[in-house]
Amino acid sequence: xxxxxxxxxxxxxxxxxxxxxxxxxxxxxxxxxxxxxxxxxxxxxxxxxxxxxxxxxxxxxxxxxxxxxxxxxxxxxxxxxxxxxxxxxxxxxxxxxxxxxxxxxxxxxxxxxxxxxxxxxxxxxxxxxxxxxxxxxxxxxxxxxxxxxxxxxxxxxxxxxxxxxxxxxxxxxxxxxxxxxxxxxxxxxxxxxxxxxxxxxxxxxxxxxxx
Amino acid sequence: xxxxxxxxxxxxxxxxxxxxxxxxxxxxxxxxxxxxxxxxxxxxxxxxxxxxxxxxxxxxxxxxxxxxxxxxxxxxxxxxxxxxxxxxxxxxxxxxxxxxxxxxxxxxxxxxxxxxxxxxxxxxxxxxxxxxxxxxxxxxxxxxxxxxxxxxxxxxxxxxxxxxxxxxxxxxxxxxxxxxxxxxxx
Numbered sequence: 001x002x003x004x005x006x007x008x009x010x011x012x013x014x015x016x017x018x019x020x021x022x023x024x025x026x027x028x029x030x031x032x033x034x035x036x037x038x039x040x041x042x043x044x045x046x047x048x049x050x051x052x053x054x055x056x057x058x059x060x061x062x063x064x065x066x067x068x069x070x071x072x073x074x075x076x077x078x079x080x081x082x083x084x085x086x087x088x089x090x091x092x093x094x095x096x097x098x099x100x101x102x103x104x105x106x107x108x109x110x111x112x113x114x115x116x117x118x119x120x121x122x123x124x125x126x127x128x129x130x131x132x133x134x135x136x137x138x139x140x141x142x143x144x145x146x147x148x149x150x151x152x153x154x155x156x157x158x159x160x161x162x163x164x165x166x167x168x169x170x171x172x173x174x175x176x177x178x179x180x181x182x183x184x185x186x187x188x189x190x191x192x193x194x195x196x197x198x199x200x201x202x203x204x205x206x207x208x209x210x211x
Numbered sequence: 212x213x214x215x216x217x218x219x220x221x222x223x224x225x226x227x228x229x230x231x232x233x234x235x236x237x238x239x240x241x242x243x244x245x246x247x248x249x250x251x252x253x254x255x256x257x258x259x260x261x262x263x264x265x266x267x268x269x270x271x272x273x274x275x276x277x278x279x280x281x282x283x284x285x286x287x288x289x290x291x292x293x294x295x296x297x298x299x300x301x302x303x304x305x306x307x308x309x310x311x312x313x314x315x316x317x318x319x320x321x322x323x324x325x326x327x328x329x330x331x332x333x334x335x336x337x338x339x340x341x342x343x344x345x346x347x348x349x350x351x352x353x354x355x356x357x358x359x360x361x362x363x364x365x366x367x368x369x370x371x372x373x374x375x376x377x378x379x380x381x382x383x384x385x386x387x388x389x390x391x392x393x394x395x396x397x
Contacts, residue, residue, distance in 0.1 A: 009361055016383060017390035023335050027359065028343075035243070039259060040234045046260075047230055047267045061270045 222323035241287045248291045262287045285370045342392035350385035
């Protein structure tokens with residue numbers, strides 16, 4: 001028996017393929033039992049069918065028996081509401097021109113490339129080294145003078161500090177005060193002798209006398 | 212229910228109800244069309260969902276320039292072909308004229324069976340499926356649409372975007388190959 005949807009096809013086959021024309025028409029595949037009722041309910045749910053009353057009875061039964069057991073209760077309704085609220089949200093208005101957005105995107109990409117999380121330790125170490133180096137070179141002479149090295153300490157005194165000190169202690173630097181500041185008895189013995197040769201003085205002694 | 216009823220219901224604002232009506236009307240035909248191409252039910256189910264979601268999204272823009280059925284069928288066919296291409300089981304379905312050349316000798320005198328030809332129905336049905344599996348994809352698609360779904364060449368032309376002449380040639384080549392297979396593989 002030919003239950004083919006279009007009977008003219010059998011007549012056509014008879015002329016070009018007689019054996020094929022004699023083979024009874026039958027779908028070569030079949031769907032699992034209840035598939036179509038389930039499919040209707042699944043698709044209806046996916047496209048936000050809230051009113052279940054409109055579903056065919058068979059689809060409702062299958063939905064109740066199978067779908068409810070497969071997903072959390074109310075999942076699809078919540079999902080539908082969430083999706084509807086998302087699509088209903090107003091679109092963001094673009095206020096910047098396209099070329100500016102391109103530059104911004106490239107900048108953001110560049111920064112993201114440089115400040116990758118895996119390089120954070122390397123950047124931290126490098127930053128620390130740079131900071132220590134800056135502090136090192138920022139000190140006046142590179143390092144503190146050894147204890148007891150007066151000459152070194154004197155060299156580190158700024159001229160402005162000396163000038164300020166002298167202004168604040170002007171009375172100590174008057175000629176009288178200067179003259180009374182040194183006791184002749186405290187001078188080296190060579191100065192009291194008749195024949196004094198400069199060569200006999202050490203550099204420190206000469207510097208002391210010149211002051 | 213008719214296409215007109217479905218579309219009127221949809222445009223009356225009862226979109227979900229119209230969609231359910233549409234599924235009730237067409238899902239079985241579409242399912243079998245897809246399933247014959249992809250074989251596995253799970254694959255057919257995936258394609259069915261994609262197809263009907265596209266139908267749902269496209270319904271507001273559907274203009275009755277073509278039949279609702281051919282529009283649905285075209286979406287299902289395209290979805291199936293895309294699926295097969297992604298699966299790597301199918302390169303392309305083309306209906307270029309140079310691909311329609313067939314050197315097989317189909318002269319009827321070679322293999323028309325006599326009246327005494329014994330037909331084991333079940334065996335023949337199985338053999339028919341093996342014969343269909345040997346066809347090139349484009350011939351297989353056309354054969355399915357014509358033999359199983361009973362579509363006219365005009366409908367097939369609208370669905371596939373191919374001339375009726377090319378489709379007739381494809382179908383005839385397919386039929387003759389199947390007939391030959393049935394006769395030679397007893």
